[in-house]
Amino acid sequence: MSMLADEADLVDLGLRWAPGFSALGPAFFTELQPRPLPDPYWVGVSARVAGDLGLDPSWLQSDEGLAAFVGNSPVAGTRPFASVYSGHQFGVWAGQLGDGRAIFLGETAGGLEVQLKGAGPTPYSRMGDGRAVLRSSIREFLCSEAMHGLGIPTTRALCVTGSDARVRREELETAAVVARVAPSFIRFGHFEHFAANQREDELRALANYVIDRYYPECRVSPRFGGNAYAALLEAVSERTAALVAQWQAVGFCHGVMNTDNMSILGLTIDYGPFQFLDGFDPRHICNHSDTSGRYAFNQQPNVAYWNLFCLAQALLPLIGDQEVAVAALESYKTVFPREFEARMRAKLGLAEAAEGDRALIEGVLKLLAQEKVDYTIFWRRLSHGVASGDVEPVRDLFVDRPGLDAWLQSYAGRRAGTPAADTAARMLRSNPKFVLRNHLGQQAIEAAGQKDFSGVATLLRLLESPFDEHAGRDAFAGFPPDWASTIEISCSS
Ligand SMILES: Nc1ncnc2c1ncn2[C@@H]1O[C@H](COP(=O)(O)OP(=O)(O)OP(=O)(O)O)[C@@H](O)[C@H]1O
Numbered sequence: 001m002s003m004l005a006d007e008a009d010l011v012d013l014g015l016r017w018a019p020g021f022s023a024l025g026p027a028f029f030t031e032l033q034p035r036p037l038p039d040p041y042w043v044g045v046s047a048r049v050a051g052d053l054g055l056d057p058s059w060l061q062s063d064e065g066l067a068a069f070v071g072n073s074p075v076a077g078t079r080p081f082a083s084v085y086s087g088h089q090f091g092v093w094a095g096q097l098g099d100g101r102a103i104f105l106g107e108t109a110g111g112l113e114v115q116l117k118g119a120g121p122t123p124y125s126r127m128g129d130g131r132a133v134l135r136s137s138i139r140e141f142l143c144s145e146a147m148h149g150l151g152i153p154t155t156r157a158l159c160v161t162g163s164d165a166r167v168r169r170e171e172l173e174t175a176a177v178v179a180r181v182a183p184s185f186i187r188f189g190h191f192e193h194f195a196a197n198q199r200e201d202e203l204r205a206l207a208n209y210v211i212d213r214y215y216p217e218c219r220v221s222p223r224f225g226g227n228a229y230a231a232l233l234e235a236v237s238e239r240t241a242a243l244v245a246q247w248q249a250v251g252f253c254h255g256v257m258n259t260d261n262m263s264i265l266g267l268t269i270d271y272g273p274f275q276f277l278d279g280f281d282p283r284h285i286c287n288h289s290d291t292s293g294r295y296a297f298n299q300q301p302n303v304a305y306w307n308l309f310c311l312a313q314a315l316l317p318l319i320g321d322q323e324v325a326v327a328a329l330e331s332y333k334t335v336f337p338r339e340f341e342a343r344m345r346a347k348l349g350l351a352e353a354a355e356g357d358r359a360l361i362e363g364v365l366k367l368l369a370q371e372k373v374d375y376t377i378f379w380r381r382l383s384h385g386v387a388s389g390d391v392e393p394v395r396d397l398f399v400d401r402p403g404l405d406a407w408l409q410s411y412a413g414r415r416a417g418t419p420a421a422d423t424a425a426r427m428l429r430s431n432p433k434f435v436l437r438n439h440l441g442q443q444a445i446e447a448a449g450q451k452d453f454s455g456v457a458t459l460l461r462l463l464e465s466p467f468d469e470h471a472g473r474d475a476f477a478g479f480p481p482d483w484a485s486t487i488e489i490s491c492s493s
């Protein structure tokens, strides 16, 4: 009977599915179906991600699409599962974790994994309810697409669906599911899990899978005497360095840089407590639960290195030599500053590197920090100032005018000989007008709570192309209101 009912409900997305991660075998996951939610509704959809998957966005928004992506109908050709991982949380070994609320549908033949986050309990839920709330699901959906719009590697989000089913956090909230998409959701914590349990066969299988699928160049690399696992560690270190450099340059703070939230592909993953800085405060802590400031904005480059060290320890049985493992981490220390400088140079509109750039960059960051000047607005005004020759709107942001003027003078000297229009054009492509500030997300979330999802759609449109002017939308690019600083984002999501 139930077989027949299931088959009647089966939704065919018209996608072909590949074995993907599940080919690793049952040691890596548990098969299970998402748990249904009552009376689901649409909250937001990304037509771009639908296109990447090969889904027709208008079909997607049908009742069948809704049932599939909220997890109420099984999807033809899939065998959903939750994967097991472990990790270090806030610097402490946390033991086994795993997908406690994210359920993989599978991997498409096009090489994209699809997960439903908030789709119900799994064997890895521990004390959790397997659910995600509307508030955090909207933030994850919008920020995934905002990061992609900024050109920063990230997991993507296809859609958010909601239900009036109650979910208890500090207060009673309602449930939602984010359908997210990435070439792989494998984390450092997956490796740590099998290393900590001394399951070297599985550890090797996982590393071989990651190399063959995502880092085939490591197989043939002459680095480290042909040690492919060391080459993998080096490649992951470099991608992570480049990622964190991009976060820092755009003023993005990840609130929970635990090793189970570090992607093996160098993608931004897990949008829980995160924040785009309003005023530039290098010591800003965006996670209310992070009482020690471990993940303060200016700590993130060091934390990423610490996390890579955990990955190195996990890979050690495969690498075979501690010194080689340490050597494979070394390039982080050169790639991070190099990438950071390159990103900051782009923000300054400078096409080539020159001596003194580091001092120029440090100089402006110091000025911004002194007065906690709004980071996004400063860079956008500077871009327009270079274009027009009128830097008064930039000067208006500072009390320390002499300090700023001295810096502006050395910056003008550095640009001498390059047409201002060229510099400004580069800057306007590197300094976004729109970022997902906490208060913007909050307004969209509050409206969505009243079943008005237009705010989510508007923000998505702006954040998909954050370097465009979007005439008439300046209100989304202004200073945060006073109440923005009272928004508290914690691990509770
Ligand atoms: N409501 C919940 N129910 C069950 N497990 C949860 C819940 N919230 C978090 N967890 C689990 O706690 C651990 C740490 O949570 P964390 O906040 O880093 O991840 P997450 O936000 O759930 O998801 P992801 O990292 O997949 O984006 C993970 O194993 C996660 O699955």
Ligand SMILES: [Mg+2]
Binding pocket: 260, 261, 270
């Ligand atoms: Mg997580």
